[in-house]
Amino acid sequence: MACPPAAHPSPERQPSVKVILASADVQRVVDRIAHQILEKTQGAADTVLLGIPTRGAPLARRLAARISTFEDVDVPVGVLDITLYRDDLRRHATRAVGPTQLPPGGIDGKRVVLVDDVLFSGRTVRAALDALNDVGRPASVQLAVLVDRGHRELPIRADYVGKNIPTALAESVKVTLVETDGADEVRLCGGTR
Amino acid sequence: MTAYLIKNVSVVGGAPTDLLIRDGVVAETGRGLDAPDAAVVDGSGLVALPGLVDLHTHLREPGREDAETVESGSRAAALGGYTAVCAMANTSPVADTAGVVEQVWRLGRQAGLVDVQPIGAVTVGLAGERLAELGAMADSPARVRIFSDDGHCVADPKLMRRALEYVKAFDGIIAQHAEEPRLTEGAQMHEGEVSTRLGLTGWPAVAEEAIIARDVLLAEHVGSRLHVCHVSTAGSVEVLRQAKARGVRVTAEVTPHHLLLTDEVVAGRGALASPGLGVDWSPTASYDPVFKVNPPLRTGTDVAALRAALAEGVIDVVATDHAPHAVEDKECEWAYARPGMLGLETALSIALDVLGPRWDLIADRMSRTPARIAGLDGHGLDPAPGVPANLTLVDPAARRVVEPAELASRSRNTPYARMTLPGRIVATFLRGEPTVLDGKAVK
Amino acid sequence: MIRHLLSGGDLDAGTATEILDTAAEMATVAGREVKKLPALRGRTVVNLFYEDSTRTRISFEAAAKRLSADVINFSAKGSSVTKGESLKDTALTLQAMGADAVVVRHPASGAPHRLANWLDGSVVNAGDGTHEHPTQALLDAYTMRARLGRLAGLHVAIVGDVLHSRVARSNVLLLSTLGAKVTLVGPPTLIPVDWAARAGVGSAATDADPGTDVCYDLDAVLPGVDVVMMLRVQRERMNDSYFPSAREYARRYGLDGPRLRRLPEHAIVMHPGPMNRGMEITPEVADSPRSTIVEQVANGVSVRMAVLYLLLGGNNR
Structure with a gap:
């Protein structure tokens, strides 16, 4: 997933890099998802946001912060590491296990909104649903993603989508966030554009 | 009987000359010899040594013919340049009677590849309790002169004293396996940094040194000859040096493996204590029982002291302690493996590494002195007119990679696998008959 | 990523820390309703035990099962081992059965290393000889x-039969890798001679091994340590003249109430178990709040889960 920085336009025949969402766009999209969550959950009552590492975790915190700004509601936030539930563990060298942090009130009987940066094959979400099943019994589960790039391999869809980006399989979508990478941006890399 | 004319060979490192071998003896020497009936062997670049003599060989027959037989061990010896080997007594049954030593002696004659000189046990069943019938073995056709409980130490000081005294009657010699048994209970390897790290019970150097110190004092007291088997520590060298300075009649041997390998190999590290060898060699695994031997491989300091002592003459002899073991006795846990290594087919290479190209020293440490200690007439004599033609031809320039499967021994437990060693035995003659020609066994 | 875990020395600081961090995550599973993770589904872990050690075997078994691995227990009793099958033949059998990992306990030092030569799968040393x-x-x-x-900068005293202790050897290697300082304490007969010589008894640590020194006086060490790890001392050692009597041993090297009070307030007392109460540790100390003996057992499962996951959780060939 090597993706050269967009600031330096690549010469001809190099893999192309296109900025899909700039910093301000990312802010706007997060705000919109926060509004949608409030709307669809009747004010985020009994709702818990669980970010999927790596970038789902800061996104979940941002959503919670925006919800709190808009409606003065404190939505519990947690992190759900799905490493041990992945279906591709044997295709790679052993992956490091990250922390799972559930909010103090737990998730039993709550509406859990899983948060991730990119929705692609759906396998990560499948792993997250399995992980969720082992840590508690939520009343319902929803999914919020910054980008949906298509190419689903499982019957999974998002409840909240920041931006739909039609992509070719050869392309990659790279999300960077201030918290993890120093800047907010979504780029589309590779392919023949 | 075919005559052989060896052309342009260096006798013990001297200027090239010709050797004519006829009727079992060296018939003539000198440049430009001509003998139309003789088979000609090109000796250019080769060195002729008196046939090597091993004071310490385990031939395993009778009892463990799956590991080695007198015949297979004799062939390995011939390929290693030997014309005589002394067969250790720890067979099954133990060579503690005239009957067993005579059997081994006859098997050696039948094989006809080297002279097999049986060593008799000092004590019945190697049990260290009462003397075996040493005189009967000495008087048998096997004419036993060396007695040893090798593998076991004659630990009881009174018994050791009696043995040293008793064999004087027939000019015998006791070859002691110096190991204080109470200090080596359960011992698995040299006691030191590596044994601590590997959690293997240590075999302390002092267990060898204490027995050698005791035995040289006993030998001095009763005026007997003592031979010390497989000396392995720097401390033992010092004990021997002092004893020899006092005039004690003690001789000592060192094995090739104690001249080259250190205890680090047990931990799976490449650690050859030779300036010239082993740069590209390292063991393939840790705890590999192919490196288990008794006495154990010691430290680099010990190896350096042994190499110096051999050159100096404090240690008199290189003896192989050739100890074949069946695969199942080595392909197992370290603690359950039997101790011992093959040595006959590689000994000269390691002597070359230590002493080469000082051919006179090599002839001394590997042929003349061991033949004298064992009382083997006709062996250990430099090729000269009238001398029995027991000799071997060495190509010092050759290099070879040791492949266990290519060895003539029935067993494969060589510690030198994949190592590149200097020198190659081209031919060996036993009383004028070739046992090895072109580097291959004749029969 | 390492393929086998045979020695504490196999781990560099990064890998060791990763195992401890992973173990911390694995520990949270113990508090959940569903104490199971799917990470090793379809993998086979064989517990190959040539020595009785129910606690270690159960700990590995629980760890493997919590990660959804299939577990086969193969003990020397009641198997072909007692009929004299060689370790190599056993290895080939396990290989044919598709063992992905073999956890081995064996009375011979180095047996797991030998096993690793004969198996394609991973080997975990669950204790080999001394x-x-x-x-x-x-x-x-x-x-x-x-x-x-923390571990860096801690001062750990390991007390007792260091000579025969596999726990001490592994701890010395691992703790020095992780930056702790270790002092070995015990009668000189039970300290390996070269460690005593190298470390310089009673003196500061040397260049050869900056993390380890040796002291024969337990009372001198206690006020300055953060951790006291008591090793099991077998009474049989007494019959082999390592020390004169159990009573003398307990008096000189046993941890009792008065000695416990000489420790700094934050210091903890550890024991790998099983304990000889009254020999190396008194019941008062073993059951005190500063003793971590029960925690150690619980942590054992988490750590072994982490090890099995790191060895088998990916494609590390």
Whole structure:
């Protein structure tokens, strides 16, 4: 997933890099998802946001912060590491296990909104649903993603989508966030554009 | 009987000359010899040594013919340049009677590849309790002169004293396996940094040194000859040096493996204590029982002291302690493996590494002195007119990679696998008959 | 990524820390309703035990099962081992059965290393002779870190039969890798001679091994340590003249109430178990709140889960 920085336009025949969402766009999209969550959950009552590492975790915190700004509601936030539930563990060298942090009130009987940066094959979400099943019994589960790039391999869809980006399989979508990478941006890399 | 004319060979490192071998003896020497009936062997670049003599060989027959037989061990010896080997007594049954030593002696004659000189046990069943019938073995056709409980130490000081005294009657010699048994209970390897790290019970150097110190004092007291088997520590060298300075009649041997390998190999590290060898060699695994031997491989300091002592003459002899073991006795846990290594087919290479190209020293440490200690007439004599033609031809320039499967021994437990060693035995003659020609066994 | 865990020395600081961090995540599973993770589904772990050690075997079994691995227990009793099958033949059998990992406990030092030559799968040393027991060292380090918050800079006294202790060997290697200082304490007969010579008894640590020194006086060491790890002393050693009597041993090297009070307030007491109460440790000390003996058992499962996951959780060939 090597993706050269967009600031330096690549010469001809190099893999192309296109900025899909700039910093301000990312802010706007997060705000919109926060509004949608409030709307669809009747004010985020009994709702818990669980970010999927790596970038789902800061996104979940941002959503919670925006919800709190808009409606003065404190939505519990947690992190759900799905490493041990992945279906591709044997295709790679052993992956490091990250922390799972559930909010103090737990998730039993709550509406859990899983948060991730990119929705692609759906396998990560499948792993997250399995992980969720082992840590508690939520009343319902929803999914919020910054980008949906298509190419689903499982019957999974998002409840909240920041931006739909039609992509070719050869392309990659790279999300960077201030918290993890120093800047907010979504780029589309590779392919023949 | 075919005559052989060896052309342009260096006798013990001297200027090239010709050797004519006829009727079992060296018939003539000198440049430009001509003998139309003789088979000609090109000796250019080769060195002729008196046939090597091993004071310490385990031939395993009778009892463990799956590991080695007198015949297979004799062939390995011939390929290693030997014309005589002394067969250790720890067979099954133990060579503690005239009957067993005579059997081994006859098997050696039948094989006809080297002279097999049986060593008799000092004590019945190697049990260290009462003397075996040493005189009967000495008087048998096997004419036993060396007695040893090798593998076991004659630990009881009174018994050791009696043995040293008793064999004087027939000019015998006791070859002691110096190991204080109470200090080596359960011992698995040299006691030191590596044994601590590997959690293997240590075999302390002092267990060898204490027995050698005791035995040289006993030998001095009763005026007997003592031979010390497989000396392995720097401390033992010092004990021997002092004893020899006092005039004690003690001789000592060192094995090739104690001249080259250190205890680090047990931990799976490449650690050859030779300036010239082993740069590209390292063991393939840790705890590999192919490196288990008794006495154990010691430290680099010990190896350096042994190499110096051999050159100096404090240690008199290189003896192989050739100890074949069946695969199942080595392909197992370290603690359950039997101790011992093959040595006959590689000994000269390691002597070359230590002493080469000082051919006179090599002839001394590997042929003349061991033949004298064992009382083997006709062996250990430099090729000269009238001398029995027991000799071997060495190509010092050759290099070879040791492949266990290519060895003539029935067993494969060589510690030198994949190592590149200097020198190659081209031919060996036993009383004028070739046992090895072109580097291959004749029969 | 390492393929086998044979020695505490196999781990560099990064890998060791990764195991401890992973173990911390694995520990949260113990508190859940569903104490199971799917990470090793379809993998086969064989517990190959040539010595009775129910606690270690159960700990590995629980760890493997919590990760959804299939577990086969193969004990020397009641198997072909007692009929004299060689370790190599056993290895070939396990290989044919598709073992992905073999956890081996064996009375001969180095047996796991031999096994690793004959198997394609991973080998975990669960204690070999008087050599090592690396997962015990990992769970000890985990326990220290959990109780004291760090490992770097800690001063750990390991007390007792160091000579025959696989726990001590693994701990010395691992703790020095992780920056702790170790003092070995015991009668000189039970300290390996070269460690005593190298470290310089009673003096500061040397260049040869900056992390380890040796002291024969337990009382002199106690006021300055963060951790006291008591080793099991077998009474049989007494019959082999390592020390004159159990009573004398307990008096000189046993941890009792008065000695416990000489420790700094934050210091903890560890024991790998099983304990000889009244020999190396008194019941008062063993049951005190500063003793971590029960925690160590619980942490053992988490640490072994982490080890099995790191060895088998990916494609590390």
